[in-house]
Amino acid sequence: MDYYSILGVSHDASSEDxxxxxxxxxxxxxxxxxxxxxxxxxxxxISEAYQVLSDPDKRRVYDRxxxxxxDFDFFHSPxxxxxxxxxxxNRSPRYQGPIPMRGQNVQVRVDVPLYSAIxxxxxxxxxxxTVVCEVCNGNxxxxxxxxxxxxxxxxxxxxxxxxxxxxxxxxxxxxCNGTGLTPTSLCINCKGQGFHLIKIEHEVVLDxxxxxxxxxxxxxxxxxGKHGGPNGDLIVDFxxxxxxxxxxxxxxxxxxxxxx
Ligand SMILES: [Zn+2]
Ligand SMILES: [Zn+2]
Numbered sequence: 001m002d003y004y005s006i007l008g009v010s011h012d013a014s015s016e017d018x019x020x021x022x023x024x025x026x027x028x029x030x031x032x033x034x035x036x037x038x039x040x041x042x043x044x045x046i047s048e049a050y051q052v053l054s055d056p057d058k059r060r061v062y063d064r065x066x067x068x069x070x071d072f073d074f075f076h077s078p079x080x081x082x083x084x085x086x087x088x089x090n091r092s093p094r095y096q097g098p099i100p101m102r103g104q105n106v107q108v109r110v111d112v113p114l115y116s117a118i119x120x121x122x123x124x125x126x127x128x129x130t131v132v133c134e135v136c137n138g139n140x141x142x143x144x145x146x147x148x149x150x151x152x153x154x155x156x157x158x159x160x161x162x163x164x165x166x167x168x169x170x171x172x173x174x175x176c177n178g179t180g181l182t183p184t185s186l187c188i189n190c191k192g193q194g195f196h197l198i199k200i201e202h203e204v205v206l207d208x209x210x211x212x213x214x215x216x217x218x219x220x221x222x223x224x225g226k227h228g229g230p231n232g233d234l235i236v237d238f239x240x241x242x243x244x245x246x247x248x249x250x251x252x253x254x255x256x257x258x259x260x
Pocket of ligand 1: 136138139192193
């Protein structure tokens with residue numbers, strides 16, 4: 001794994017180039033924005049590469065020794081990095097809170113009986129969605145106290161020796177997830193999750209189908225956006241289920257021949 005090629009920058013890239021490349025790729029591969037199964041792994045790699053190449057000391061060590069100089073254990077969460085880099089870009093006195101994220105698209109497949117395809121029909125489609133808890137508004141720690149493990153700093157600094165090289169690395173506290181606070185009581189309504197899992201049902205109208213497959217896109221009907229971002233889309237693939245010829249009655253065969 002070569003950090004430079006992960007970010008698509010040359011070995012003499014400036015720190016601005018590296019930041020720009022990170023932003024572009026992180027926006028593209030953030031799992032909340034990109035539903036493809038490889039996105040999360042790719043997002044982690046981008047984050048790891050950025051954490052090393054954006055720090056002049058780490059970059060120097062990396063340039064000398066390559067990837068083996070680093071232990072993934074002491075990297076920050078890719079999501080924290082994303083937040084902090086993106087927030088830096090929007091730095092304005094009014095800016096507060098996490099950046100809005102678009103909800104994920106949901107793709108469902110509906111098998112359409114032949115008869116329904118000929119005359120049109122309505123179908124119910126369902127999927128699960130997370131909604132922010134209405135009691136705690138997504139902040140389930142009602143009361144907090146200073147984390148006993150890190151003393152409220154949220155991070156540990158560690159000295160690591162790798163051959164002749166000493167490195168000071170920052171490790172996020174596992175006791176408090178880097179926040180410096182531990183909850184002493186949690187929202188009962190969402191059992192401390194900050195959100196609920198709910199089942200969303202939509203009725204989708206299908207007109208007569210003239211092709212065996214039809215895709216209907218319902219904008220904004222997919223999973224809900226986070227932090228005020230827009231919802232994803234609901235994509236329904238209608239696929240006509242052809243009956244086996246031997247199961248058909250004479251009458252049905254006649255109808256098939258007529259429309260065929
Ligand atoms: Zn709650
Ligand atoms: Zn802590």
